[in-house]
Amino acid sequence: MKRIAVLTTGGDAPGMNAAIRSVVRFATNNKVEVMGVFRGWWGLINEEMKLLDHRSVSGIINLGGTILKTMRCPEFETKEGQRRAFENLKKNCIEGLVVIGGNGSFRGAHEFYNRYKVPSIGIPASIDNDINGIETTIGSDTAINTALSAIDNIRDTATSMERIFVVEVMGRESGYIALQVALAGGCEDAIIPERKFDFEAICHDIVEGNIRGKISWIIIVAEGAGSAEEIAKKITQTTSLETRAVVLGHIQRGGRPTALSRTLALKLGQAAVDYLLKGEADKAVALSNGEITTVDLEVAIKKKRLEVDKLYHLIKILT
Amino acid sequence: MKRIAVLTTGGDAPGMNAAIRSVVRFATNNKVEVMGVFRGWWGLINEEMKLLDHRSVSGIINLGGTILKTMRCPEFETKEGQRRAFENLKKNCIEGLVVIGGNGSFRGAHEFYNRYKVPSIGIPASIDNDINGIETTIGSDTAINTALSAIDNIRDTATSMERIFVVEVMGRESGYIALQVALAGGCEDAIIPERKFDFEAICHDIVEGNIRGKISWIIIVAEGAGSAEEIAKKITQTTSLETRAVVLGHIQRGGRPTALSRTLALKLGQAAVDYLLKGEADKAVALSNGEITTVDLEVAIKKKRLEVDKLYHLIKILT
Amino acid sequence: MKRIAVLTTGGDAPGMNAAIRSVVRFATNNKVEVMGVFRGWWGLINEEMKLLDHRSVSGIINLGGTILKTMRCPEFETKEGQRRAFENLKKNCIEGLVVIGGNGSFRGAHEFYNRYKVPSIGIPASIDNDINGIETTIGSDTAINTALSAIDNIRDTATSMERIFVVEVMGRESGYIALQVALAGGCEDAIIPERKFDFEAICHDIVEGNIRGKISWIIIVAEGAGSAEEIAKKITQTTSLETRAVVLGHIQRGGRPTALSRTLALKLGQAAVDYLLKGEADKAVALSNGEITTVDLEVAIKKKRLEVDKLYHLIKILT
Amino acid sequence: MKRIAVLTTGGDAPGMNAAIRSVVRFATNNKVEVMGVFRGWWGLINEEMKLLDHRSVSGIINLGGTILKTMRCPEFETKEGQRRAFENLKKNCIEGLVVIGGNGSFRGAHEFYNRYKVPSIGIPASIDNDINGIETTIGSDTAINTALSAIDNIRDTATSMERIFVVEVMGRESGYIALQVALAGGCEDAIIPERKFDFEAICHDIVEGNIRGKISWIIIVAEGAGSAEEIAKKITQTTSLETRAVVLGHIQRGGRPTALSRTLALKLGQAAVDYLLKGEADKAVALSNGEITTVDLEVAIKKKRLEVDKLYHLIKILT
16 A cells, blocks of 8 residues: 545544544555545545645644544435545545544445445544444543543532532433543432433432431433433422532533543554555454454444443442 | 631632631631631521631642532521521620622621621632622632633534534623633633624624634623523524534532632632731722732622723634 | 451552542441551551541542551561551451552562451552553553643643753653653653663664754653653763753642542452452452452562563654 | 734743734734744744734644744844844844743843834743733743642642652742742742741741641742752751652643633733834833733843742741
């Protein structure tokens, strides 16, 4: 291979820039040119790309977001869109693709590979850590720490004003962030998509605790499992205790990546290029027990099942 | 005076603990005992208090919230409530009061003084910086930096995904946080209670910018001037551009106080005790141009008028 | 078992408090009393301890340091010291020990077990991550992120002033922090105890880079591999380029623990009590590939060999 | 004026980039072109400059350091150097200068003005806050908060291990950072250039405290008043108590600017251009009691006298 392309798609995740840096530097050190494609698949279809060299990726290792930008691209889900993307790849002599992103990104890469056989390797980057077969995605450690820092702040008020808070964190289909944050934040409960939520029991705990003198509570809810606003309202109605809702929202997505998000990105960036040059395709790279490994994209795009019982139990024990 | 009391009321603000530390240490160094009252006025009415010594306030200078806790106390607005509070003061030989809090707290202190003439000095602590006659309140610098850090995170996504964001910050009656954050965050606009908001102009700017290639926007809205959710919806309807809402909420209230919030708290804590011992009453202490000064509580509880035009203009110029 | 003791020894590490919280809450939930011993072994010898209940460990999950304090205790290395410790254990009806700390702590625990057979379980907490057989210790993720944040700051000046910096990080016998930080910080080189350091090659790289226009450099040195001050001086002498030294020192030891340091601490705290109650002894608990496991203290106290070549190579490739 | 130049000189300070952004955007909005000069005076002498437009300064408001870079330039202190700088200004049709920097930068600007009468306005940026006649410089609030965060970390260990720490902060001729940090950090003492330092008294306090049970101490020393290493050694020798030294060094210089450093920079950037266009010269802009004002460079370069007694006294009272 003489030239490959790199792109970021789906929601941005902190560490994507570190991954881009690694892809570019490892490839160019191996005499392979790297074309940076802007705005994900859209840039492939619209031929928005430019060559990146060693210097292009200086000073980005500690920046959130992605210098290549990202957007949703329904056109790439059409045959015509994929055809134009393929033609632009040929036209620009691009022989392989590194796709940095989450579930949706991998689905696109897999379909595109099936149709046009352009070798592509995925790098898992998603704050939700919801990619099947992959322990940790780039960005999730950062998102958890950002959410945790917000929870620590809220705890100050919860304790000082003796209030109940319901805090909504990201996670449309996964309670991963919710559980991690609830545990690390010393929160009293977590409501997640993977587990039936016993509203009566929570209210009962709160009222019981209140009698014993425990007046401040923080309950984490994953966005996919309910609305903080509504749960807070229901708790107030049921317990007559003032309850506040906070929705952390997009602050969890950006920010300076943590050490772990960066080192993961750097290792996976190198591995992605390495596998591509070795002739691999249609796979995602991952770190498993400290070792680089791969997961077939076909597997990666399946729904991830999170083991929640042990972690949930620990949260409840430690409250 | 042999014994004074200190309490925190209203919403908690970062730096309240530093103020408590300063009150206790400066007073005890001057052979004056300090009674810490729990949960603000409620603790005075219900006689929940304990003596604080030098050691009681160790290790709290860098903690958000308030170790004395705080709560709303409608009972203190009644004659009966105030009578019980006064009797508990007499019973516990408390000859002066230091009241750490915001507008509502000062209103209570002023009324109580008018009725019972117990000397009291207020220390302005409020993240909203909305106390009349007072340049900066304890906690507002921290709240601004916390909100700013959130905006910096959101900017990563706004830039990477080329999106419009409407971010709601605290400020029910004041656009102070909104303006500071919009300026420091390089935001494109700020919607505040003090200024009529021209929705058409904002949408026009967005559409115009979009044509020139400017696709990411962050618009700050003070909670008292509108709902981020609704404004975002309206922008989408009017411009057809995807717009997201983020409500920062209670994360702005807690957290490790900044240097400025702490030094202000320490200076005002000393000053409050100093003025109380000198026989002053019914006043708030403040820092004005670097010098300690006082403001009559009667003045402090009036509505603060924020000069907004210059700052707002600067935000728009620099966009 | 009816009553166990918990203590922290050796250097403090962020997350120790979360571990204490977990030990106390999991044990008391299982009807086992927990005696908190102050200042490590010293407190056992001098009978400085007190019962901890559910409330004693509230509000500490996010604090650095250790509420139980820690100190070095040469007396515990003597037979007489250990005898007194044992007698105090008997006197206080303590049937098991949870020892939170690093290498030295585990050595003490192992010797004490050999002599008196009081069951003890170690919880690995050390910012250096230098305990044999154990992937990650409590506190090391926090220390790395703290050092990384300092490196990010230094990078601002290195880039703006186009200077060379040599930054000394913790690690007397291990280059773990140095390598992680050098990789995540995009640093140009790392000097570590595990690897012979070719001073000529570094100076050659610098001079070569300088000719190509690369003027800012950050070289990380583990304290066990050299002195930043001396290396900086030698670089200046050899290359005639201005070089600055920074020694991060104790700032790496404290601070709010990261999510990872906290969740690790909470899981290991539970596991330690669990194993103790099951009759295990003379072991450390650890997380291996996400699962709780144990390592014999005899093994844990051996010198850990860090695989450095792959990581070092990656640092150099990505520069 | 049709075209002005902007440059940063001296040590970098967080907020310099926000100042550059403000200068460029305010000037270009007023139809004045802005030439960005690289590496301070050196770039003027060597004609390293380029036009900056609205977009050139996007996304830099929250970055530490300076995108224009900075270096020391002894050549500018010579007549020949200044002559070349002047010729390059003429050649590039530059009619005015905005100089962002500290004392040394203002001295250069003042001399250059005296010789060639090119109008220049200084923007005070220096982490040391040591510019005469100017309340607060860009960057000093950030540096204080960075140092404070380090002190908070060190406090964790000081408390947990009951140790004495001597922490050296920046400030060659000024104890400003030292005093602010000592006060906000709850430190036990501060050693500064402006005040004779009674070593005996400190050791006496430590030994006395030790008897009362106070075992952890943090003493701040400004680099201009002594070496942390040596003071720590002397304390150990005199008191026989283990004492550690930490030198914060360059971590105080970089980092994300605080809200205050940014808003100050933005206001002063606008003011500098405004004054330049109004025909002012040989002055620095400043914020005094919230209002924009100017200080003659001749005054600004004189030694600033810091009032230290009140602040130092407060530190000691609150310990």
